[in-house]
Amino acid sequence: MSSRLYLVRHGETEWNRQQRIQGSTDIPLNDTGRAQSLASAALLAGVQPHTVFASPLLRAFETGEIIARTLGLPVPVPVPELVERHYGEAEGLNYRQIEKRFPDRSLVPGQEQKEQLSARSMRALHSIARSSDGEAVVIVAHGGVIRAILAELHPSGSHGRIANGSIHTLGFDSDLLSLVAFDQLVPPLTTR
Numbered sequence: 190m191s192s193r194l195y196l197v198r199h200g201e202t203e204w205n206r207q208q209r210i211q212g213s214t215d216i217p218l219n220d221t222g223r224a225q226s227l228a229s230a231a232l233l234a235g236v237q238p239h240t241v242f243a244s245p246l247l248r249a250f251e252t253g254e255i256i257a258r259t260l261g262l263p264v265p266v267p268v269p270e271l272v273e274r275h276y277g278e279a280e281g282l283n284y285r286q287i288e289k290r291f292p293d294r295s296l297v298p299g300q301e302q303k304e305q306l307s308a309r310s311m312r313a314l315h316s317i318a319r320s321s322d323g324e325a326v327v328i329v330a331h332g333g334v335i336r337a338i339l340a341e342l343h344p345s346g347s348h349g350r351i352a353n354g355s356i357h358t359l360g361f362d363s364d365l366l367s368l369v370a371f372d373q374l375v376p377p378l379t380t381r
Contacts, residue, residue, distance in 0.1 A: 191362040192318060192360070192361040193359070193361075194326055195357070195359075196335055196358075197229050197233075197356050198352065199218070199252040200226040200229075200251075202217065202219055208284055210276050211273060212274060212279070212333075213273055213280070215246050216248055222353060222354075223251075223255060229354045234260060238327045240263075240326045241257040241266070241328075242265060242266045242268050242326060243265040243267060243268065243330075244273065245269055246273060271334055274301050274331075274334070274337075278299055279291060303337065306334065306337045307337040311337075318359075319361075339357065342368045343368045343371075355372050
């Protein structure tokens with residue numbers, strides 16, 4: 190039975206705006222992020238999703254709650270395997286600070302390895318897809334998680350930046366996941 194999975198990056202936070210690495214640090218949405226979540230919900234209304242799944246980190250779960258409430262769906266199902274990559278000692282730093290402290294980004298103390306992130310992200314995605322029973326579902330996650338999933342599904346593709354509020358469509362058929370559409374971008378929103 191074929192399904193559609195709509196992978197959504199959470200809305201903006203203050204740390205996103207400040208270009209600080211969040212990782213597993215639990216940062217809430219800002220007003221722009223809430224507006225992005227509403228815009229994502231409006232785009233998803235046409236596909237009539239059955240369920241919303243979300244990382245339990247506040248920024249993703251709140252995005253999922255806004256989408257679910259807007260679409261008249263139950264509260265999102267939390268999926269712990271969808272939390273953002275743990276960036277260890279880089280969390281809270283901006284990109285310039287990271288470049289100074291950790292010239293080799295693969296050697297940041299306490300950082301989760303990309304292979305670990307990819308394995309847990311794909312495990313969660315397959316579990317959700319198998320339970321979807323041919324229904325459309327929304328999955329709210331993080332930039333690192335989405336990049337890991339896209340790299341697995343389309344290894345030769347260049348996916349660049351995963352924008353806040355962006356939507357990526359995946360297909361699931363005969364136990365196989367595929368990338369259907371990349372970056373159905375929600376227009377940039379500002380509250381300033």
